[in-house]
Amino acid sequence: MQKIGVFVCWCGSNIAATVDVAAVAEALGKQPGVVYATDYQYMCSASGQNLIKDAIRDYGLTGVVICACSPRMHEATFRKTISSAGLNPYMLEIANIREQCSWIHKDREEATKKAITMGTAAIAKVQLNTPLTQMKSPVTKRALVIGGGIAGMQTALDIADAGFEVDIVEKKPTIGGKMAQLDKTFPTLDCSSCIVTPKMVDTAANEKITIFSYAEVENVTGFIGNFKATIKQKPRYVDAEKCTGCGLCTTKCPSKKSLNEFNMGLNTRTAIYIPFAQAVPLVATIDPDACIKLKTGKCGLCEKVCEAGAIDYAQKEELIEREYGAVVVATGYNQIKPVQYEEYLYNQSRDVVTSLEFERLMSASGPTAGHLQCPSTGKLPRHIVFIQCVGSRGTACREKPYCSKVCCMYTAKHAMLVKDHYPEVECTVFYIDVRTPGKNFDEFYRRAVEQYGVHYIKGMVGKVEQGDGCLKVQASDLLDNRQLHLEADMVVLAAAIEPDPSARKIGTMLTASMDTNDFFSEAHAKLRPVESPTAGVFLSGMCQGPKDIPETVSQASAAASKVIGVLSKDFLLSNPCIAHSDPTLCNGCSQCQNVCAYGAISYEDQMVVDKGVRETRRVAVVNEAICQGCGACTVTCPSGAMDLKGFASNQIMAEVDAICN
Amino acid sequence: MRDIREKLLKKIHELFDAGVVDRVVGWKAGEFCYDVTPALFNAGNIDEILYDAFCGPNQSKFLVKGAEGGEKKILALLKPCDTYSYNQLITEHRIDPEKIYALGIPCTGMVDINKIRALGISGILGIEEDGENLKIETLYGTESCKKADVLLERCLVCKGKNHVAGDELLIPDEEAPEVPKCAERMTEVEKLEAMSPEERFNWWRSQLSKCIRCNACRNACPACTCRTCVFDNPSSGVSAKVNTNDFEENMFHIIRAFHVAGRCTDCGECSRVCPQNIPLHLLNRKFIKDIDEFYGEYQAGAEPNVRGPLISYTEQDVEPSIVMTRG
Known part of the structure; x- marks a missing residue:
């Protein structure tokens, strides 16, 4: 027979307001095997823990039941407590009378009754507990980073900096992610390429980092310290070792009709392509859906012109097995295609673009070499209307319930850049709220309004119609309480961002939980924001929720520090409950x-x-x-x-x- | 059936003579001609093997122990529906097909002695098929009845004449006589589903309280092949529990149904052997129906070495919330 001590926590008023803690302690004190039962205001505090330790010594307890919050919160704490008093840490049971009782009930009598029942069950269980011993398991000193955008690169660089090996698996032919597609960055307006491409080069040059580009994580098994991943290397049909990235093949390829992903489909590329001039690795890739040789067996021009002899039409998919101690998810985001928003004419007018498409239109490396032109006419627009919150902050099923967070700032940036290059172009922004909480963010927004004369109108656009040589925009001005009818040459939609669709599969593979929007959940919203609830899986960047570049980089470094914490250990203590x-x-x-x-x-x-x-x-x-x-x-x-x-x-x-x- | 038996005995002799097998699981009658059980025969008593319309018992389970020992292979005589259980046992590594020579034999439906008795026929001495009718020799003269009226429950919803496993067929499946299907498999389950929870609870209570815990269902079930059943293992905590009261005793069948869920081939042995005539197969069929609806049509034992839906995970699996919507 065990000698059991029962400790009922008030959790301040969290439990005590709904549950009569003294009555619970009294009732549980009468259970068979219980030799001591008490209640205390904060059992997890130093004095609460001392109370437990003293009781273990004074009453010779062999088992402990704590009626308090979820074991996910403080099981580890209390295991340490009883361990320090000489008990085996697994002679502990926790009855969760907070999350599973006081927080969800209002009736004090019922809640007290339930708390007693839960405590009774925990006592019955601890009667049968046996001492367990943790075992040691070795740690594979290498990390896997899934996604090679700014988040993935920063995490990888920081881990590599600490001396550990890192693999980046990127599904696209190049690392760099969305940031490489951006023109300028807020709030400093420095050139995005100028800060991200050196990072890409650093990543590739780092001898501790291995990049698997044009590859996907196929499967992950194992656990913290000992993950095994299968990486699927998709065939490039080009020998990456031999290719020099000269680009001669891309000039000769007769299949020129594929949409250029890097330019958001605003222009075309050849079947054999290098995503952009600063791509890393700078290697050509053949798109099997467009390549004439792969589809019909005839052509082979690229093979003829390639001086390095790098073309290999027979290349096959390859599965690579690698072992890791920790995994970082950095799968990033996409901007939604606002095809469901027919009122904005996105499907019908080439002059209605998303902000990421606008980013390419403004970029020096974009389809117009940075010259602002209406896609339909090639002429400089006279008036651009920016519509905020397209698909964000909505309640309808086509909308995301969350704020996409970056749109307010990049729209101010877009308007400011337009006014800076072309002062004669009018810019009007329709917004629900302007949200600029960030260092130097509000100053940035005010500059757009005050110095550059961007018109900000609180209200939403109801309809965009094709007018005669222009777009007719019908909107409401909520502050002035009137309907507006404007003519614009271009409309830019700040479309919502959403997690990359690959995230769901990876979440399942890693048993890492996700929220209803498919963003990865953190282990604790406040205290463990870069850890997934699955041990050894960490979160970096947009995959966890909308965030801007500085925030992404901070989180990436935070995730890296967590990974380093795992990899720097030689052994991890394993869970003995197996x-x-x-x-x-x-x-x-x-x-x-x-x-x-x-x-x-x-x-x-x-x-x-x-x-x-x-x-x-x-x-x-x-x-x-x-x-x-x-x-x-x-x-x-x-x-x-x-x-x-x-x-x-x-x-x-x-x-x-x-x-x- | 008489000519099938003759053919069968000839074939068994051939297999013994050729040295393929040295023993055979066949059927033998007990005290009465309808008390048929599987039994082990060797070269000396082959001709005593029975094969008539009372040979319902599923032999597959007897191969678990029967295949152990022996110098040569053991001969198994499998009716089409027995082959499903045979496959399932292979899947679960309970029998080694390398040690068995499985001979598929045709079946035209097996009869239920209780149904014959219910017709007022008693003192039964022998049975003979006569087209669609049965000629029954009794102490009081020859009686006759329609075979379709006295078929075993499993034969009413026959899986068909095709064997899904085996090394050889006595006669090719396509030459075997057609077996008419007399009932829809899920009709009875649907009736139970249509009941209110309270009605259904009471109905099952009334059925299960007839149980005398003779364990015949468990002992006959080809899915119940645990070395030590949880109900025979005092340390499991389950065995003592079912003896607590009559409600807990009912749980014996519920637990058994859970244990065989996804593995049950719906062979109907549980109901056939139940001396209290509890329709135990309906518990298993409810599971089969749910599995079919949740995970797509699945017949346990249709092929060997497949992962059943309850022990495999796919991203298309239903969410647990289905329980909330279906009740």
Whole structure:
């Protein structure tokens, strides 16, 4: 029989306001095996922890039940507490009477009753707890960064700087991400290319960093310290080692009709292409959907002109297996194609563009070499209307509920750049709110209004129509309470940003949780903002939520520091709550092996003595270093051969019985 | 059936003579001609092997132990529906097909002794098929009935005449007689689904309380092949629990249905052997229906070595919230 101590926390008024903590302590004190029960205002505070330690010594406790907040919050804290008083840290059970009780109930009597029931279940479980010991598992000293945009590059550079190897896996033919497509950056108006391309070069030149471009992460297994990833290297049909990036092939390629992704489809590229002049790696890639040779077998011009002999039409997809200690997700974002917003005429008029398309139209490396032109006429626009919050902050199903965060600033930037280059062009911005919380951000916005004379009108555009040689914009001015009918030559839509579609698959692969918008969830919104709830998986950049470049870079470095924290250890202590199989009960059916998401179960022939009979049987064996203790095998095993340490079937049954009786 | 049996015995002799097998799981009658159970035969008593309309028992499970030992392979006689269980046992590594010679034999439907008795026929001495009718020899003379009226539940919803596993067929499936399907498989399940939860609870309580815990269902079930059943393992905590009261005892069947969910081939042995006539197969069929609806049509044992829907994960799997919407 255990000697159990019960400690009921008030959590200030979080629990005590709804649950009669003294009554809970009193009721639980009468449970069999309980030798001490008390309540305290903040059990997690130093004095609360001392209370627990003293009781362990004074009453010779062998098991501890804490009725407090979620074990995700303070289980680790209290394990340390009881451990420092000489108890095995796994002789602890937590009844979550905050999140699962006081926070969700209003009736004090009912909530108190429920808290007592939850405490009773925890007592029933701790009766059957056994001391467990953590094992050590080695750490693979290499990190995987998924995504090679500014977030991924910064994370990789910082990790490499600390002396660890990093692999970047980028699905596009070049690293650089969205930032490489931007013209200027707010609030300093420095050239985006001038700051991102040197970063790309640094990344490629860093001997600790390996870039897998035009590659995707196909699968990830394992756990913190010991991930195994399969990287799919898509065929470029060009030998990256031989290609010099001279670009001669791209001038000869007869297939010229593919939309140029780098320029947001505003112009075309050839089937063999280099995304842009500063691409890293500077290597040509053949688009198999456009290449005449790959589709029909005839052509082969690029092969003829390539002096380096780099063209290889027979190149095949390659699967590369690599091991990592930590994974950083930096999958970034996309701007939505506002095709659903027919009122803005995006589908019908070439002069209605998204802001990222406008960025390319303004860029010196863009399709117009930086000269501002209406896409339909090639003439300088006289009036540009900017529409904010297209698809953001909405309640309709076509809209994102969140603020895309960067639009207010880049729109001010766009308007300012236009006015700077072409003072005669009128710029009007329609907004719901102008949000500029950031260092030097509001000053920047005010400069657009006050110095450059950009018209800011609070109100939304209702309709854009094709007029005679112009676009007719119908909008409301909410401050002036009137309808406006404007003529514009171009309309720029600040379309919402959304997570890259590849994120969902990667989230599933890593068992990293995501929110309803497919942004990755952080382990704690305030205290662990760059960690995923899955140990060893970290978040960098837009994949976690909308953010601008300075914020992305800060988060990237923060994620890197977390990774360095993992990689700098030689060993990690593993969770001892893992599965084990009883060979005398195992019938070898392999169901557990099939459900194991971590590949921790294998089968081997073992000599088994069962009821006095010695025989060789095919039985399940759990690899303790790989098992994550999820328990899927234990509920699949029909004969009950599989069980989970710390969450044994009889412990769960005891809890259920305690609740039901 | 008589000529099929003759052909079968001839074939078995051939296989013994050729040294392919040295024992065979066949059927033998007990005290009465309708008390048929699988039994092990060797070269000396091959001719005692029965094969008539009472040979319903599914042999597959007997191969788990039967295939162990022996110098040569063991001969298994598999009716079309038995081959599903056979495949499932291969999938679960409970039998080694290398140690077995599986002979597919045709079947025209097996009869349910209870249904014959219900017609008022007693003192049964023997049975003979006569076209669509059965000629039944009894102590009181010869009786006759329509075979379709006395078929086993499983045969009413026959999976068809095709064998899905086996080393050889006694006669090719296409030459075997057609087996008429007399009922829709899910009709009874749908009736239960249409009940209110309270009605359904009471209905199952009334059925399951007939249980005498003889364990016949478990012992006959080809999916129940655990070395030690949780109900026989005192340390599992389950065995003692089902003996607590009559409600907990009902849980025996619920737990068993969960254990075989996704693995049950719907062979119907559980209901066939139940001395209390509890329609246990309906529990399993409800699972089958749900699995089909949630994960797409799936027949356990249709092929060997596949991962059933309950032990594989795909991104298209239904979300757990389906439970909230279906109730």
